[in-house]
Amino acid sequence: MMNYLQAGIITVLCILSAPLFDGIMRKWRARIHSRMGPPIYQTYLDLLKLFGKEDITRSPLSVLYISCIATATFILSLKGDLITFIYLLTASSVCLVLYSLLMGNPFAVVGGSREVMMFVIVEPVMAAAFLSYAIKAQSFLMSHIIAWSNIYGINISSIFAIIAMLLAMQAQMGKLPFDLAEAEQELVGGVFMEASGSTLALFKWGLALRQFLIAYLIAFVFIPWPTSTGISLFVLTLIKALIILLCAVTVEAVFPRLRIDQALGFYARVLVAASFMAIAFSTMGV
Amino acid sequence: MAITVEQQVLERFKDKATNVKSLPNRLFIDLPREYVKEAVQTIFNELGARYQISVGTDARPLHGNFEILHFFAFDKNNFRVALRFKVPPDDPKIDSITSIIPGANWAEREFRDFIGVEPVGHPDPRRLVLPDDWPEGVHPLRKEVPYNYQPPATTGCEFKFKEPPPGATALPIGPFFPVLEEPIQFRLFIEGENVVGADHRGFYVHRGIEKLGESQLTYNQIPFLAERICGICGFTHSVCYCETVEGAAGIEVPLPAKYVRSYCLEMERVHSHLLWLGLACHILGFDTLFMQFWRIREPIMWMAERITGNRKNYGMNLVGGTRRNIPEEIREELLRVIDQTEKETLELSKTLLNDSAFIARTKEVGILTPEEVRLTGALGPTARASGVDIDVRRDFPYAAYPYLKFDVIVLNGCDVLSRALVRVYETIESLKMMRQILKEFPDGPTMVKIEEELPPYREFMSATESPRGEDFHYVMLGENNRPYRWKVRAPSYMNIPSVFWMFKPGTTIADAPITIGSVDPCISCTERFEIVDRSTGESKFLSQKEMYEISRRGGRK
Numbered sequence: 001m002m003n004y005l006q007a008g009i010i011t012v013l014c015i016l017s018a019p020l021f022d023g024i025m026r027k028w029r030a031r032i033h034s035r036m037g038p039p040i041y042q043t044y045l046d047l048l049k050l051f052g053k054e055d056i057t058r059s060p061l062s063v064l065y066i067s068c069i070a071t072a073t074f075i076l077s078l079k080g081d082l083i084t085f086i087y088l089l090t091a092s093s094v095c096l097v098l099y100s101l102l103m104g105n106p107f108a109v110v111g112g113s114r115e116v117m118m119f120v121i122v123e124p125v126m127a128a129a130f131l132s133y134a135i136k137a138q139s140f141l142m143s144h145i146i147a148w149s150n151i152y153g154i155n156i157s158s159i160f161a162i163i164a165m166l167l168a169m170q171a172q173m174g175k176l177p178f179d180l181a182e183a184e185q186e187l188v189g190g191v192f193m194e195a196s197g198s199t200l201a202l203f204k205w206g207l208a209l210r211q212f213l214i215a216y217l218i219a220f221v222f223i224p225w226p227t228s229t230g231i232s233l234f235v236l237t238l239i240k241a242l243i244i245l246l247c248a249v250t251v252e253a254v255f256p257r258l259r260i261d262q263a264l265g266f267y268a269r270v271l272v273a274a275s276f277m278a279i280a281f282s283t284m285g286v
Numbered sequence: 287m288a289i290t291v292e293q294q295v296l297e298r299f300k301d302k303a304t305n306v307k308s309l310p311n312r313l314f315i316d317l318p319r320e321y322v323k324e325a326v327q328t329i330f331n332e333l334g335a336r337y338q339i340s341v342g343t344d345a346r347p348l349h350g351n352f353e354i355l356h357f358f359a360f361d362k363n364n365f366r367v368a369l370r371f372k373v374p375p376d377d378p379k380i381d382s383i384t385s386i387i388p389g390a391n392w393a394e395r396e397f398r399d400f401i402g403v404e405p406v407g408h409p410d411p412r413r414l415v416l417p418d419d420w421p422e423g424v425h426p427l428r429k430e431v432p433y434n435y436q437p438p439a440t441t442g443c444e445f446k447f448k449e450p451p452p453g454a455t456a457l458p459i460g461p462f463f464p465v466l467e468e469p470i471q472f473r474l475f476i477e478g479e480n481v482v483g484a485d486h487r488g489f490y491v492h493r494g495i496e497k498l499g500e501s502q503l504t505y506n507q508i509p510f511l512a513e514r515i516c517g518i519c520g521f522t523h524s525v526c527y528c529e530t531v532e533g534a535a536g537i538e539v540p541l542p543a544k545y546v547r548s549y550c551l552e553m554e555r556v557h558s559h560l561l562w563l564g565l566a567c568h569i570l571g572f573d574t575l576f577m578q579f580w581r582i583r584e585p586i587m588w589m590a591e592r593i594t595g596n597r598k599n600y601g602m603n604l605v606g607g608t609r610r611n612i613p614e615e616i617r618e619e620l621l622r623v624i625d626q627t628e629k630e631t632l633e634l635s636k637t638l639l640n641d642s643a644f645i646a647r648t649k650e651v652g653i654l655t656p657e658e659v660r661l662t663g664a665l666g667p668t669a670r671a672s673g674v675d676i677d678v679r680r681d682f683p684y685a686a687y688p689y690l691k692f693d694v695i696v697l698n699g700c701d702v703l704s705r706a707l708v709r710v711y712e713t714i715e716s717l718k719m720m721r722q723i724l725k726e727f728p729d730g731p732t733m734v735k736i737e738e739e740l741p742p743y744r745e746f747m748s749a750t751e752s753p754r755g756e757d758f759h760y761v762m763l764g765e766n767n768r769p770y771r772w773k774v775r776a777p778s779y780m781n782i783p784s785v786f787w788m789f790k791p792g793t794t795i796a797d798a799p800i801t802i803g804s805v806d807p808c809i810s811c812t813e814r815f816e817i818v819d820r821s822t823g824e825s826k827f828l829s830q831k832e833m834y835e836i837s838r839r840g841g842r843k
Contacts, residue, residue, distance in 0.1 A: 033577035106457045110479065110795060176571050177643060185465040185569050186796050256643050257571035259796045260479060 003078065010077035010234065014216065015070055018209040019043035021242065025211075025249045032253040043208060047201045055197030061099040062199040066206035068092035073213050076220065079143035082130045085217075086123070089172075092210065093119045096181070096203070100191040111190020114260055115181035118171055121267040122178075125168040128275030129161040132282040133222070142221050149224045157281035162222050164274035166244075169218065171267065173211040175248055177255040178263050185257070215241040215248070291333075291363040298328055311682075312366045312747065319354075319371040319380050326383045329358050329367065336361055336676070337387045337663045338749075338758055339775040342397030344428045346375060348743070348770075352403050354380050356390075357747060357760070361681045366747060368760075373403050382408040389663030389780060400427035415489040418443040426497055433494070433501040448485040450475040457795065461490055465569045465799050468809035472785070474798055481793040484786050488809065499772045500764070505531055505740060508772070509603040515774060516808055517598060518561065521554045522752035523774065524603040526759040529684055531605045534746035534763050535736075541686075543607035543732040548686035549723045550593070550600055551750065552716040556627065557586045558753035559709040559716075562806045566706055567638070569803045570647050575638055582630040585623045592616055605740075607733035617724045624724075628717045635710045648703040652788040652801035655700055664784040665777045666755020667712065668805045670696050671704035678751035685750075689726070690719050702804040739767050752777055754806050781805040 023040035030037025072088035075081065093115060100112030134140050136157065137148035149158070171178035182190045195203055219240035228236050258266065289297075292313055296306065302325070305316035317325050329335045335358035343353040351372040358367045373380055382405035384391045394405040395414035402425035405411075416426075419440045424431060450456045459472040466472075469490035475483035495515060499508045512527040513520040525547050532539060564579030587597045593612055594600035602608045612620075638644055654664065659674045669676055677694040679687045695711040697704040745762040755777030764770030788801050 029573075033574055034581050035577060106455050106476070109455075110457070110476070113478070179571070180796075183571070183796070185571055186799055188464055253574045255572070256567065256641070256647055257796070258643060259647065259794060261794075262646060 007074055007077040011070060011074045014073050014077070014212060015205075015209060018212045019047060019205065021212050021215075021245055022208040024242065025245055028246055028249050029253055032250065043204075047205055050196075050201035050204070051198050053197040055199050057103065057194050057196065057199055059099055059102070059195075059199050061095045061102075062195065062202035062206070065092050065095040065099075066202045066209065068095060069206050069210045069213060073209065073216075076142065076213065076217055079146060080141065082134060082140045082142060082145070085142075086127055086130065089210075089213075090119065090123060092206065096191050099195075100181075100193075103194040105194050107187045107190055108193045111181045111183070111187045111193065114183075114187075115191055117260060117264060118178065118180060118267075121264055121271070122168050122171040125164050125267055125271050125275050126172065128271070128279055129164040129168070129222070132157050132161045132275075132278035135279065135282040136285075145221060146224050150227050154225075155281075156286045157278050157284075158222075160274050160278035160281060162218070164270060164278055165218055165222050166247075167270045167274065168267075169214050169244070170248060170251060171263070172214045173248055174207060175211070176252040177258045179257065180260055180263060183257060211245065211248075212241065215244040218244055291360050291365045294333060295329070295367055298333070299325065309746065311364050312368070314368045314370055314745070316370045316372065319373055322354075322356075322369075322371055322381050323383060323386065325369055326356060326386050329369070330387055333360075335359060335367065336660070337389050338366075338756070339760075339773070339779070340383075340390055340393035340397060341760055341771070341773045342401035342403055342427070343762065343771045344401055345372075347429060351375065352378060352401055354397060354403055355760070356383065357758070359682075359749075361676045364682055366682075368747065378403045379406050380404070381406050384408055384410075387663070388661045389783065392779060392783060393775075399425065401425055402428065412446065415492050417490075418445050426494065427500075433497050445487050447473055447487065448483075451483055453477060454482050459798060459802065463799070465565070466802060466807070468807070470782075470807070470809045472798075472802060474789075474795070476795060479794045479796070480791075481789050481795065481798055482791075484789050486782070486786070488782070496772050496774060500769055502768075504767045505605050505769070508769070509605070510599075510601060512774070513599050513601065513603070516776065518558050518808055519554055519752045519754065519757075520598065521550050521600050521602070522750045522757050523759075523776070525551060525685065526748055526750040526757050527761070527772070527774075528603045528605050529750065530746050530748040530759045530761045531740070531763070531769070533748055534744045534761055535605075535740045537606055537734060537736065539607050540730055540732060540734060541728045542611060542730050544686040545723050545727055546602065546608045546610070546612060546732060548690065549612060549720055550590075550602060551685065552719045552723075553586060553590055553593075555716045555753045556713050556720075557583050557590070558806075559713045560586070560631070562709055562753075562803075563635075563638070563706065566648075566702075566800065566803055567644075569800045570644065572641075572644065575634065578634055582627060582634060585627055589620055589623050592620070604733065606736050607731075609733070611732050612724070612727065614727075617727070621721060621724055624717050624721050628714060631710070631713050631717070639707075639710075645703065647796075648701065648706060648800065649699075650701050650703075651797045652702045652705075652785075652793075652804050653700050653790055654784060654788050658784070658787045662784040662787055663780040664755075664805070665780050666751070666753070667705050667708040668755065668781050668784060670694070671708045672700045673698040676756070678749045678756050682749060684748065686723065690722055692716075692719050702800055705804045743770065745771075754778055754808060755781060776808065778805070778808045782807050 022043040027037045027040050068088045068091045072085050075085045097112045097115050100108040133145045137145040174182060192203055219237045299315050302317050302321050303315050307314040330337060338357040338359050341355045345351060345353045351374055354371045354373055356369045371380060380403055382394055384394055392414055394408055397403055398405055399414055399416045421437050454475040454477050457474045457476050459474055460466055461469045461471050470488040473485040474481050495511060499511060503511060509524040509528055513524040515523045560579050560583035564576045568576040591597050594602055602610060654672050656672050656674050659669045659672045673696060675696045680694055692715045695708050697708055740763050742763050742765045747760040749756045749758045757777055758775040760773040761769050762771040785802050785805055
């Protein structure tokens, strides 16, 4: 019971602090651009503003979207099952795709089809990285995986898995050079084009949470060192997650957007060169 | 002695010509209108002239007819030819030349809209410039139509876009697209991610500047209006207008004024190219370099303010010279800014061109072959990136360019990457020219005084090399110290239609914005806000003060 309570508190904290991390990222990006940038609490203001605006499409899919990601956060803080975690992340993408396809706006439809193409190739990259850890720990439970890493430390397959994960992260977060589904300059916001008011606010909040969640996942499960417990573990993981997020923003700032064929080609290579290698090495036990 | 182009042209047309007017490096030939296709075929395909523009003039008060002029340039020979066809008002028709020169498409639709002369056999006879609810039969550039004529508001009129091919969807790029915030619509027809066709509607906020110049303003007021044609390269328009009027009236401008003009033109080119490089990065989602290019552009804007008092709209030109000189005491300071900008441009361009993702996104995208450049009449960096060696500064020297040393940058890539490279190298050339101008600046006054009215009904055409290509003006002087006909052809007028030729099979949606952006389209959206109450149909314009107040108040009611 205590376990669930603790995980619940962490989840709520994550949901509430996701916009703050988004604000920090915006500030960091602005500094790279030689801009002043907005204050770090700007994302809260944006969300507040959007909740007050007229909602034209009124889609429950945005609620479903953020709920999927929130539940995934809960699973992660519970150190639960990896498969469920991936399921929930994919489900959130599906919500987004469904939403964009239902709108019938050509920009949204193109954005939706790009989102599908991207997760069809990026999801396996991530899943394979999970799988290589699961093979070593003989379990899909995150608690077992973390425990295994704490005991046996880093090895060759973990390095490949971490590389695959970090590369998949950029697309999973919907960041440049892979923000193809949104691609403001090409598709005017693509999947989000028809969203407004609270629908858009929930999507934006969900996306901020998703970005934070991916970083948190890498910091918590894939790079669990240095080991710690209790509050200090939580703070340490947050700091690691923040560093990962800042790396993602830096990558975003120094690359132009790729075309969909170039992006798919990139992840196909990552899949072969990093993810499959991670699995191969972990079956060999190294 | 080899025969000159002038003799060649005269030789071809001597049987048909009803009148020939020879000006320095310019020739006006009057021909019967039945002969138009044959004449254009001869000059465009056999003599190899470059098509510039077609102009329609309502010359009924002068000789009872409309005039259609087709302008051609011989770039290698510093020679321009105008073919004039008189069209009687009771049968306002002339054969369309778009089948021979695709680049004449817009120009012919424009004179149909404005003068009411029908191009017979035009492949796309839709309206180009006039709004969809504009009444039939009212042609604004006819002399009897007042400049402030407002047709009654109507509803239910709609522009007929082309139907997408079967199985394709229409995707509107604009009006006001995130990376083309201007009143123009490119309608892409897409299958999945692939572009299979396109259509266009523009001129949503056409301001009728030509009409205003012909009916309301005097010679020396027009330079200030001409400068407001464009919010980026306005100075080139005011120089071009002044050079045209000075040429028509035979006014020789003092040398320092020529140097000031060239300096400001090159300053404008530097800021325009840096702006474009930034925007190109932005279109590709490369916002870091976008911001950095705009950062290094800022000292150039400061420089403009230091010399002219304004960041844009310099207000320097008058017929007869320039209103200000470049003060001697600031020249050292300006040289330092030039050095700094040159250094930063080189560094930043190097970063850009070493970026493999940038190369991947621009190489072999938006191909325009040299032959297509000839057919569409594409200009400036768009033409030069396709290996077409034209530059007004060298081919038809004006202002101080005969005294300046510079290279014309020509590349053979034919793609977006080459267009970016041409602009990078041109920026460096421009900075070199600015440095040379400051070092060799001649002494003396910058204005000649013009006492009496300019002689009416003389005509002249000139061009300047704007950042986007050849800017062309044609002026026929008139009575009351104002032009009888003033025609402006900005380079984007030729470059934007060439975009449709760049949508080759295999172009994707992701390539479309950068392809459109690669010609640096400039739609001139400086129209003031007009607020229309839809329930009463009343409209009002906002004054500058009201505009400021609204902007400062922000979104609050």
